[in-house]
Amino acid sequence: MGVPANLLYTKEHEWLKQEGNVVVVGITEHAQSALGDVVYVELPDVGSSVKKDATFGTVESVKAVSDLFAPVSGKVVAINEALTSSPETVNQDPYGAAWMIKIELSNPSEINDLMAPGDYDALIAG
Amino acid sequence: MTELKRTPLYAVQAENGGKFVPFAGWEMPVQFSGLMAEHQAVRTQVGLFDVSHMGEIIIEGPQAFDAVQFLITNDVAKLSDGKALYTVMCVENGGIVDDLIVYRENTQRFFICVNASRRADDFAHMRAVCKRFDCTVTDVSDEYAQLALQGPHAAALLAELVDASVQAKVAAMEAFSWLDAPVAGLSWVRIARTGYTGEHGYELYARSSEGDALWRAIMRVGDKHGLLLCGLGCRDTLRLEMKYPLYGNDIDLEHNPLEAGLGWVVKFAKGDFVGKAALEAVKAQGVARKWVGFKMLDRGIPRHGYPIAVDGQEVGVVTSGTHSPSLGEPIGTGYVPAHLAALGSRFDVVIRNKAVLAEVVKTPFLVREK
Numbered sequence: 001m002g003v004p005a006n007l008l009y010t011k012e013h014e015w016l017k018q019e020g021n022v023v024v025v026g027i028t029e030h031a032q033s034a035l036g037d038v039v040y041v042e043l044p045d046v047g048s049s050v051k052k053d054a055t056f057g058t059v060e061s062v063k064a065v066s067d068l069f070a071p072v073s074g075k076v077v078a079i080n081e082a083l084t085s086s087p088e089t090v091n092q093d094p095y096g097a098a099w100m101i102k103i104e105l106s107n108p109s110e111i112n113d114l115m116a117p118g119d120y121d122a123l124i125a126g
Numbered sequence: 127m128t129e130l131k132r133t134p135l136y137a138v139q140a141e142n143g144g145k146f147v148p149f150a151g152w153e154m155p156v157q158f159s160g161l162m163a164e165h166q167a168v169r170t171q172v173g174l175f176d177v178s179h180m181g182e183i184i185i186e187g188p189q190a191f192d193a194v195q196f197l198i199t200n201d202v203a204k205l206s207d208g209k210a211l212y213t214v215m216c217v218e219n220g221g222i223v224d225d226l227i228v229y230r231e232n233t234q235r236f237f238i239c240v241n242a243s244r245r246a247d248d249f250a251h252m253r254a255v256c257k258r259f260d261c262t263v264t265d266v267s268d269e270y271a272q273l274a275l276q277g278p279h280a281a282a283l284l285a286e287l288v289d290a291s292v293q294a295k296v297a298a299m300e301a302f303s304w305l306d307a308p309v310a311g312l313s314w315v316r317i318a319r320t321g322y323t324g325e326h327g328y329e330l331y332a333r334s335s336e337g338d339a340l341w342r343a344i345m346r347v348g349d350k351h352g353l354l355l356c357g358l359g360c361r362d363t364l365r366l367e368m369k370y371p372l373y374g375n376d377i378d379l380e381h382n383p384l385e386a387g388l389g390w391v392v393k394f395a396k397g398d399f400v401g402k403a404a405l406e407a408v409k410a411q412g413v414a415r416k417w418v419g420f421k422m423l424d425r426g427i428p429r430h431g432y433p434i435a436v437d438g439q440e441v442g443v444v445t446s447g448t449h450s451p452s453l454g455e456p457i458g459t460g461y462v463p464a465h466l467a468a469l470g471s472r473f474d475v476v477i478r479n480k481a482v483l484a485e486v487v488k489t490p491f492l493v494r495e496k
Binding site: 036037058060061063065084 | 156157160161162359362363425426427429448449451456478
């Protein structure tokens with residue numbers, strides 16, 4: 001069983017779901033497993049800009065801080081406030097309840113640079 | 127790149143789900159089932175750690191007592207056979223070479239446990255200092271495996287494994303005492319009532335070739351005591367909740383024991399020791415900075431290396447920080463100017479360029495009865 005087939009992926013272990021001109025972004029099962037128990041998530045303000053491959057926030061486990069990288073450029077139109085009070089959701093439901101931000105695309109062609117599910121499966125297997 | 131070393135317990139830990147990372151040149155498990163669960167197990171039931179990467183050094187001979195007394199800041203005259211003490215070892219200028227535990231076997235033989243990351247440096251320092259004394263200094267680290275069994279159920283679990291002939295003796299052991307006994311069919315295990323977690327527990331030394339057997343014996347009786355295998359991840363959160371220093375993070379050659387809050391292991395009245403004159407001068411002048419514990423007043427987790435600032439000016443640094451599993455909130459330690467060390471003093475911890483307010487609190491962060 002591989003990663004969800006309806007999502008796209010990055011080398012930094014983020015997933016992306018496209019909903020028209022807005023994308024939903026989170027981190028993968030592989031990422032949450034590598035992190036261990038997540039205790040803190042820091043997300044950007046709604047309305048701020050994000051740039052492809054630049055950091056947009058951090059996710060912290062007990063022992064370490066990990067950067068979150070924007071898979072595409074655009075404007076942050078929503079953030080998942082629930083992760084502030086319940087960061088452990090990232091471990092429990094990384095593809096669902098633990099979505100992190102929604103970005104309105106400024107450069108839709110960037111979607112073409114993302115990894116297909118099969119390619120991401122190969123990345124984490126190898 | 128040099129290959130990582132593996133302890134005698136590598137195989138059994140790999141068989142049981144250990145997630146390995148490099149630490150001080152060793153391949154060690156950072157966790158098994160999960161840091162939070164393991165931490166919780168040590169506080170409420172019992173946890174088992176491989177600490178075989180630590181170093182062991184023996185100082186032996188007609189002047190071993192004088193040599194050890196000169197090497198360490200604490201007073202080895204307080205020890206009798208079968209007792210141990212915690213101390214630091216300093217260089218001439220008062221900087222800390224390592225923190226360590228000294229076990230007295232007899233007046234001419236001392237068994238010393240040192241940090242894995244400091245083993246080579248400690249050995250070189252000890253050999254140099256001990257040249258003037260009639261004694262030998264031997265690094266016996268490779269001869270021993272070491273396990274830590276820590277938690278409220280540790281005594282009950284150990285009782286199942288110790289030879290009947292020493293049951294009562296082991297049950298009666300006081301903190302910082304130790305004894306050699308047959309355990310789990312092995313003819314020799316050194317049982318020490320010491321630990322780095324704040325819980326009642328033991329550090330168990332076995333011969334290298336027998337460490338695996340001891341580990342498996344503990345696992346076999348572990349279920350009924352709620353035993354979890356534990357890694358370095360929770361070892362760090364457990365000790366930080368107790369504000370036990372970690373060499374390399376909180377103490378090092380650039381810090382002296384008085385500013386690190388370790389004045390209680392510096393016994394000026396006992397006679398001369400390496401660093402005494404420098405530390406007496408520090409004591410006379412007063413320390414310029416102090417190692418304090420603090421909690422965050424706004425959102426953010428302090429981490430090693432984050433600056434401590436007041437009004438935008440950097441005045442100190444965080445040396446250890448984490449999310450505390452037992453308290454459910456961030457905790458940290460660091461050095462601040464002496465005038466900012468009082469309980470309730472406030473300063474900013476700079477977390478990714480943002481100033482986040484923190485306050486000095488009483489430590490240990492968690493009060494435990496051992």
